[in-house]
Amino acid sequence: ESTGRVIAHHGPALIVEDSAGRLYRCTVRQNLGRLACGDQVIWQTSGAAEGVIVAVVERRSLLTRLDYNGQPRPVAANLDRVAVVLAPQPEPSEALIDRYLVAIAAIGVQGLLVLNKVDLLDASARAIWAERLETYHGIGYPLLWVSSHTAHGLDALRTGLRGCVSLLVGQSGVGKSSLIKALLPDREIRIQALSAVTGHGAHTTTTSTLYHLPGGGDLIDTPGVRSFELGAMGRDDLERGFMDIARYLGRCRFSDCGHHHEPDCALRDAMARGDIAPRRLASYLELRAALGAAAKPG
Ligand code: GDP
Ligand code: ZN
Numbered sequence: 001e002s003t004g005r006v007i008a009h010h011g012p013a014l015i016v017e018d019s020a021g022r023l024y025r026c027t028v029r030q031n032l033g034r035l036a037c038g039d040q041v042i043w044q045t046s047g048a049a050e051g052v053i054v055a056v057v058e059r060r061s062l063l064t065r066l067d068y069n070g071q072p073r074p075v076a077a078n079l080d081r082v083a084v085v086l087a088p089q090p091e092p093s094e095a096l097i098d099r100y101l102v103a104i105a106a107i108g109v110q111g112l113l114v115l116n117k118v119d120l121l122d123a124s125a126r127a128i129w130a131e132r133l134e135t136y137h138g139i140g141y142p143l144l145w146v147s148s149h150t151a152h153g154l155d156a157l158r159t160g161l162r163g164c165v166s167l168l169v170g171q172s173g174v175g176k177s178s179l180i181k182a183l184l185p186d187r188e189i190r191i192q193a194l195s196a197v198t199g200h201g202a203h204t205t206t207t208s209t210l211y212h213l214p215g216g217g218d219l220i221d222t223p224g225v226r227s228f229e230l231g232a233m234g235r236d237d238l239e240r241g242f243m244d245i246a247r248y249l250g251r252c253r254f255s256d257c258g259h260h261h262e263p264d265c266a267l268r269d270a271m272a273r274g275d276i277a278p279r280r281l282a283s284y285l286e287l288r289a290a291l292g293a294a295a296k297p298g
Contacts, residue, residue, distance in 0.1 A: 001054070006039040006077075007210040010198045016043055016051065017210075023197045026051040036062065036074035037208035037220050038165055049197060061109050063167070075208055076220045078165055081110045083157075085170035085179065087117040088125065092171060097136070098283040100169060102241030112142040112160060114168075116175040119147040135277040139244045148178035158183065158215045165210075165218045180221055184211050238291060242284050245276055259285060 004016040004024070014035060016026045026043055028035055029052060035041070040057035061079045064072035084100045086092050097113070104111035113136055115129060137143045144160060146153035161183075168176045181187060190211055208222040239246040245267060253264035259281070262268075270276045 001042055001044055002051075003040065003042055003057075005210070006035055006037055006041060006053075008037060008194055009207040010194075013198070014053065015194055015197055016041060016053065022049075023193060024049050024051045025197050026053050028053045032056055034074050036077040037210050037222070038077040038079065038218075039074075040078065061107050063107050075222050076167055079107070079109050079167055079220065080164035081112060081161065081166040082107075083112050083114045083161070083166060083168050085114045085116050085168050085174045085176050087115065087170075087174040088120050088129070089117065090171055090173050092174075094132075094279045095283045095286060096171070098241070098280065099287065101136075101141070102238055102287060105241035106237035108240075112144065113137075114144045114146055114157060114179075116146050116148060116179060118145045118152060119150045135280060139280075146179070148175050148182045151182065154182055158213065161213060161219065162216045165220065167220050167222065180211075180219065183213060183219060185214065187211060235288070235291065238284070238287055242280065244280060245284050248276070 002018055004018045006014045007017045007023070008015040010025070012027065014026050014028060016024045018024070024043070024045075026041075027046075032053065032055070035053065035056060039059065041053045042055040042057070043051040043053045045051045059077045061077070062074055063076040063079060063082075065075050067073045082100075082104045084097065084104070086097065101111050113133060115133065118126070121129060133143055142160060144153055144157050146157055148154070157179075168179060170176055184190075190209075194209070208220055210218050210220045212218055239249065248266040248270050251266035252259070252262065254262055257265050257267075259265050259267045267276060267281060271278055271281050
């Protein structure tokens, strides 16, 4: 029996990497359920570069996606960080940024914000973005300014991802593929090595793949989940994603305060003092309303 890590999916088989970096094509014992890229596993050899996964080590986090039956499907396991990639074009709404941060908090991993394409910003646009993103920095999210085209900020991003298993998410067109290419100079070599193990062409690797960052740490690329949506979540998840607001919950005069027009609303008062950003309160109330019956007034 050996230990290893799932680094790619290939139809019913998985590619497992051992601690020496060797790759094996493995099947999975039926009772184990669905495994994901990033899973730590115990496996047995069944051939030269083949094996059978017999156990999965308990996961420290799991990102799932709903399949066409509405069932959660694991896509990335043991993530430490999810970087939300933003760009001046396409311009994100604050509500979208907040939804990403709630989804990240819901799986219990650290979120960071990466503003890409900063080469497109002149001094006045830079000032506007600094002001927009200051709210998030103030709440405690690391914020990085990068450009995959000029390589500006990439060293800081590498440092931010070092020693962690990370994932990049964000709207289509913000530059995730460009950043992945810039961060992983050996990506093509890795894809070739994977196709050698699976015996299929290099460009069939369209599912999740775990890559090693040259400076340490790993990046999971999941083309299907790059634009990450809110899965099923409860009020606890919402509160975890809005720590800046959650600390005032339960302090309103009315226990069923809706935080709209009620007197002595702790949230409105905090906003009036400048302790909660108006945009954050608006998107909190919007997301809470979207939770519907699951979200009781707090
Ligand atoms: P994805 O959909 O998030 O994977 O985005 P892509 O990596 O495909 O990039 C979308 C577009 O943005 C492409 O035309 C890229 O050339 C462009 N792009 C990516 N990074 C940068 C950057 O740092 N600066 C500029 N100006 N354009 C970029
Ligand atoms: Zn209130």
